[in-house]
Amino acid sequence: MTTLPATPLRIGLVGTGPWARNTQAPALAAHPGVVLSGVWGRRPEAAQELAAAHGTTAYSGEAGIDELFAASDAVAFAVPPDVQAPLAARAAATGRHLLLDKPVATTVVGAREVVRAAEQTGVASVVFCTLRFAAETSAWIAEQAVADGWFTARGEWIGALFAPGATHEYAASPWRRDKGGLWDVGPHVLSVLIPVLGDVTGLTAARGPSDTTHLILRHTSGASSTVTLALGAPVGAVAAEIELRGEQGTATLPRWGEAVGAFRAAVDALIHSVRTGEPHPCDVRFGLRLTELLAEAEKQTGA
Secondary structure, three states: OOOOOOOOEEEEEEOOOHHHHHHHHHHHHHOOOEEEEEEEEOOHHHHHHHHHHOOOOEEEHHHHHHHHHHOOOEEEEOOOHHHHHHHHHHHHHOOOEEEEEOOOOOOHHHHHHHHHHHHHHOOOEEEEOHHHHOHHHHHHHHHHHOOOOEEEEEEEEEOOOOOOOOOOHHHHOHHHHHHHHHHHOHHHHHHHHHHHHOOEEEEEEEEOOOOOEEEEEEEOOOOEEEEEEEOOOOHHHOEEEEEEEEOOEEEEOOOOOOHHHHHHHHHHHHHHHHHHOOOOOOOHHHHHHHHHHHHHHHHHHOO
């Protein structure tokens, strides 16, 4: 594993798309404990534009990815999951710590390869599930996780990314259109339910209209939950809600702020894990578990 300077942590960014431009690059460039060590992109002009905007070095091509790794202590990823997974395994094999986007991969094999590489070199890892790091929701999750007596839960994350006439820039993402809400927003809901209700011991999945997936889950605590996930709903159906019910009544997930602040908290978590050697609860192993569950749901629905 790479020997780190006391401060700061050099983090390279892989990806130049909307998520990299809007969230990761701004958060990394402004973080007081980080040096943005470079930006790698498939298209040289996109890498150069994003790197210039944040005063760092642009990399591209096959040689460029290795050059970025060499210039970095850790690597953040803003690329499609099945591009992310082999690059993350490659980065971990060189001793680079990992700041991964969700899902880690859309195949169990791909996610396991990242876990194997991270475990072999002992690198730290964090998977950025927004709700686990946004200040408002992370505090709520911690509070509910120590409460007893949860009986059931309901989670709905219904988007209109692919609704007729929608112009959101993430609608141009081929992997989201191919994999739908199950893989894009499913990790968000599961990342809340699992730390509160326990791991999933039973899963039943069914398809609904458009890309909608319905899940019925049983958890180690004995509680059950139902989840509805979609990206192709009508605009009027949009919702992002998680509600818990139990002995103490009802608890509802609060609203959360912008993604840059949440990503900054994920960077903080990675730095802490790097410095202390303590694994984060939302690390690559948790990312693998999410992939296992989503892959099982996909198998059941024949998607």
